[in-house]
Amino acid sequence: QKEVEQDPGPLSVPEGAIVSLNCxxxxxxxxxxxxxxxxxxxxxxxxxxxxxxGNKEDGRxxxxxxxxSKYISLFIRDxxxxxxxxxxxxxxxxxxxxxxxxxxxxxxxxx
Amino acid sequence: DVKVTQSSRYLVKRTGEKVFLECVQDMDHENMFWxxxxxxxxxxxxxxxxxxxxxxxxxxxxxxxxxxxxKERFSLILESASTNQTSMYxxxxxxxxxxxxxxxxxxxxxx
Numbered sequence: 001q002k003e004v005e006q007d008p009g010p011l012s013v014p015e016g017a018i019v020s021l022n023c024x025x026x027x028x029x030x031x032x033x034x035x036x037x038x039x040x041x042x043x044x045x046x047x048x049x050x051x052x053x054g055n056k057e058d059g060r061x062x063x064x065x066x067x068x069s070k071y072i073s074l075f076i077r078d079x080x081x082x083x084x085x086x087x088x089x090x091x092x093x094x095x096x097x098x099x100x101x102x103x104x105x106x107x108x109x110x111x
Numbered sequence: 112d113v114k115v116t117q118s119s120r121y122l123v124k125r126t127g128e129k130v131f132l133e134c135v136q137d138m139d140h141e142n143m144f145w146x147x148x149x150x151x152x153x154x155x156x157x158x159x160x161x162x163x164x165x166x167x168x169x170x171x172x173x174x175x176x177x178x179x180x181x182k183e184r185f186s187l188i189l190e191s192a193s194t195n196q197t198s199m200y201x202x203x204x205x206x207x208x209x210x211x212x213x214x215x216x217x218x219x220x221x222x
Contacts, residue, residue, distance in 0.1 A: 036213075042215055042216070043115075043201055043215050043216050044211075045213065046210040046211065090211075096141070096161060096205065096207055096208060098156055098159055098169065102153065103153035
């Protein structure tokens with residue numbers, strides 16, 4: 001079983017839709033959870049960073065972590081064409097251990 | 112903002128050549144990482160470094176080596192390039208348990 005599983009998509013939605021992106025992970029020792037956005041031919045950029053279970057909101061983006069079910073989500077409200085990108089989830093244990101990434105979900109928001 | 116600069120965006124090399132990929136960060140981060148990114152395989156960790164002259168193998172170190180002589184610079188070396196090393200190479204830096212800052216990537220083609 002892969003450490004982090006993520007549906008690769010592609011996911012295509014109309015502008016203004018609510019988008020839900022999800023990952024599952026296998027190791028309950030993971031405590032830190034992140035979402036990265038990667039535009040075509042660019043490096044990933046950090047979008048959201050959460051520690052332990054709960055929700056975190058930043059503008060149109062909400063990150064949700066459910067450690068009991070080992071499930072992490074990113075919600076995008078009022079999606080825009082500029083949100084079209086690949087979204088990667090990432091997890092790690094503690095300290096400065098390397099991140100473990102999902103394979104990414106490609107999202108297209110159609111105007 | 113932290114900047115991670117990768118020396119080349121695109122590189123074409125011949126099989127058997129020794130290839131150097133350079134990465135420089137400007138925020139005094141202790142930790143630096145090299146990943147490769149391939150369609151369907153996601154980001155895979157090649158090597159990482161917690162400090163000057165320190166290195167740790169990642170998940171796929173075979174065929175690669177690294178050098179970190181100065182804190183701000185982390186070099187990836189392909190000792191004898193092969194066609195299966197054609198990929199997007201991403202460098203990242205990080206302080207402690209923070210998120211990664213990625214460079215823009217180097218798309219390497221080995222012919």
